[in-house]
Amino acid sequence: MSAANRRILPGFRLSLSFALAYLTLLVMVPLAACFLKASTLTWGQFWAVVTTARVRDAYVVTFGTSIVAAGADLLLGLLVAWVMVRYEFPLKRFFDSLIDLPFALPTAVAGLVYSTLYAEKGWFGRYLIPLGIEGVNTRFAIVLVLTFIGLPFVVRTVQPVLENLEAELEEAAACLGATRWQTFTRVIFPPLIPALITGFALSVARGIGEYGSVIFVSGNKRFMAAFPHVKSTEIAPVLIVERLDAFEYAEATAIATVLLLTSFLLLGIINYLERRSQRHAD
Amino acid sequence: MQIESQWLKPQQPGRRTQQDHALLRWSLIAAALAVIAVLVIIPVISIFAQAFGKGWTVYWRSLTSDPDTWHAIKLTAFVAPIAVLANVTFGIAASWAITRFRFPGRTLLTTLIDLPFAVSPVVAGLMITLLFGRRGYFGPWLLDHGIQILFSWPAIILATTFVTFPFVARELIPVMDALGSDEETAAVSLGASGWQMFWRVTVPNIKWGLLYGVILCSARAIGEFGAVYVVSGHIAGQTDTVPIRIEKLYQEYNNAAAFAVASLLTLLALVTLGIKVVLEGKTRQELADAAAVQQGPEVEK
Numbered sequence: 146m147s148a149a150n151r152r153i154l155p156g157f158r159l160s161l162s163f164a165l166a167y168l169t170l171l172v173m174v175p176l177a178a179c180f181l182k183a184s185t186l187t188w189g190q191f192w193a194v195v196t197t198a199r200v201r202d203a204y205v206v207t208f209g210t211s212i213v214a215a216g217a218d219l220l221l222g223l224l225v226a227w228v229m230v231r232y233e234f235p236l237k238r239f240f241d242s243l244i245d246l247p248f249a250l251p252t253a254v255a256g257l258v259y260s261t262l263y264a265e266k267g268w269f270g271r272y273l274i275p276l277g278i279e280g281v282n283t284r285f286a287i288v289l290v291l292t293f294i295g296l297p298f299v300v301r302t303v304q305p306v307l308e309n310l311e312a313e314l315e316e317a318a319a320c321l322g323a324t325r326w327q328t329f330t331r332v333i334f335p336p337l338i339p340a341l342i343t344g345f346a347l348s349v350a351r352g353i354g355e356y357g358s359v360i361f362v363s364g365n366k367r368f369m370a371a372f373p374h375v376k377s378t379e380i381a382p383v384l385i386v387e388r389l390d391a392f393e394y395a396e397a398t399a400i401a402t403v404l405l406l407t408s409f410l411l412l413g414i415i416n417y418l419e420r421r422s423q424r425h426a427d
Numbered sequence: 428m429q430i431e432s433q434w435l436k437p438q439q440p441g442r443r444t445q446q447d448h449a450l451l452r453w454s455l456i457a458a459a460l461a462v463i464a465v466l467v468i469i470p471v472i473s474i475f476a477q478a479f480g481k482g483w484t485v486y487w488r489s490l491t492s493d494p495d496t497w498h499a500i501k502l503t504a505f506v507a508p509i510a511v512l513a514n515v516t517f518g519i520a521a522s523w524a525i526t527r528f529r530f531p532g533r534t535l536l537t538t539l540i541d542l543p544f545a546v547s548p549v550v551a552g553l554m555i556t557l558l559f560g561r562r563g564y565f566g567p568w569l570l571d572h573g574i575q576i577l578f579s580w581p582a583i584i585l586a587t588t589f590v591t592f593p594f595v596a597r598e599l600i601p602v603m604d605a606l607g608s609d610e611e612t613a614a615v616s617l618g619a620s621g622w623q624m625f626w627r628v629t630v631p632n633i634k635w636g637l638l639y640g641v642i643l644c645s646a647r648a649i650g651e652f653g654a655v656y657v658v659s660g661h662i663a664g665q666t667d668t669v670p671i672r673i674e675k676l677y678q679e680y681n682n683a684a685a686f687a688v689a690s691l692l693t694l695l696a697l698v699t700l701g702i703k704v705v706l707e708g709k710t711r712q713e714l715a716d717a718a719a720v721q722q723g724p725e726v727e728k
Binding site (some may be wrong): 237245385 | 463475477513520530548551558564589621646658692
């Protein structure tokens with residue numbers, strides 16, 4: 146393909162230079178601006194910004210709710226993917242296509258509807274709140290809406306792997322006397338692990354950055370040192386917006402840098418896993 | 428060929444020798460459907476129930492006679508297509524370069540395309556503010572020359588384009604990779620010009636994959652909240668897009684109107700899902716055709 150193509154097929158220079166210019170202007174320059182701004186702070190200043198009680202608390206809320214929601218997605222996503230791949234039932238295609246709704250539905254709409262469903266008079270809230278389950282203005286509310294948003298990430302990464310598992314392996318396990326549960330835990334589950342980790346990481350990464358839906362459901366309760374028993378619900382992106390509105394660009398950037406580096410780390414893990422599984426497939 | 432491909436489908440459920448016990452099977456199905464119902468179906472029904480809760484007239488009036496809502500709809504209808512068009516142009520150029528040629532840094536470029544997925548929308552908005560804000564890197568100079576970018580539509584377009592950046596390229600790269608360059612090479616060898624080859628060979632071959640990318644990109648562009656919220660300054664009647672308008676109405680305790688506007692976006696999302704199902708089938712067909720073409724000569728031997 147390679148060198149010969151450049152002589153035969155047209156447009157190498159045009160397409161590559163356009164793509165590079167576009168990528169540079171739209172993605173690399175803004176990213177560079179972010180790191181440039183972060184570098185104007187000394188390490189001490191940076192550390193002081195990201196470790197104030199309020200910022201630290203916002204990170205705990207952001208990362209904590211994202212990880213718990215991704216964990217819930219892991220279990221629910223595996224269940225849904227399993228059922229969609231292994232079983233037949235009426236309207237299966239319809240249900241399967243609905244799994245992608247969180248990708249297509251604007252996050253503001255998700256936040257709006259979740260905040261009313263779990264409110265006192267909402268369809269779910271009227272039964273849950275008497276039981277002491279508060280699905281609005283709490284950290285649990287954030288977990289709920291992030292679970293909705295992250296679900297397709299797990300289902301859509303696990304589904305293809307589950308489809309491509311060889312039936313022969315399971316049959317062999319059964320022939321050799323394994324119970325169905327043993328077959329699941331020892332034969333079916335291990336090859337799913339990379340896909341599950343990828344789905345989990347994608348879901349966490351999405352949760353960390355999520356803003357639109359969370360501000361509807363969380364109530365944005367600030368951390369207050371005087372009331373440590375009140376569980377705050379303020380996420381880090383809310384603080385970034387607040388600092389920007391006050392023209393505190395450097396502080397906002399410092400808070401954002403931690404989020405950015407975490408997401409890049411997660412993206413790195415995902416890339417590594419994908420490459421590894423591709424090598425194994427080859 | 429047709430019969431063969433039917434035979435090659437290994438995952439026919441009936442063929443599975445190990446079928447789970449019916450009780451286990453149906454309880455797992457019930458649990459999975461309950462998850463989908465609670466997380467997805469009931470919320471969607473609830474959106475429409477609340478949008479039409481006060482009747483058609485209220486619904487219609489909250490959509491059409493509120494000037495701020497109407498302005499938001501017009502702004503979104505202006506911004507989203509521009510962002511999508513920009514990313515389509517980039518997507519085609521990038522996937523052409525990546526799939527048709529080998530050059531140093533090719534893998535790196537493919538990785539960099541995914542980068543915006545890892546950036547939180549609010550952080551994307553922050554980056555644009557750092558560049559064009561009143562105390563940003565270019566902002567003061569541009570403002571001196573009378574060019575307003577932040578808190579205006581150019582920033583909204585930039586933010587939307589950044590957030591939706593990878594969608595088209597990501598869909599096109601695998602499709603063009605699978606198609607291979609044989610037909611294009613043939614067209615050029617037979618004397619077609621570059622653009623003739625592009626419009627008559629490449630575009631018809633990738634059309635479904637391209638449309639799929641456009642659909643995904645549009646859905647995200649219309650619904651983007653965080654990045655636009657930061658760079659638009661969310662000024663009512665001026666820089667509010669539809670999702671931000673929903674938030675404003677919600678803050679004003681005007682739930683009926685908020686849900687009326689939200690029902691529009693939900694309808695759009697459902698249509699997107701419908702088109703997606705159709706297009707996924709077509710894209711798969713495109714890939715299968717490509718595979719068949721590539722296998723063709725060997726079969727004839």
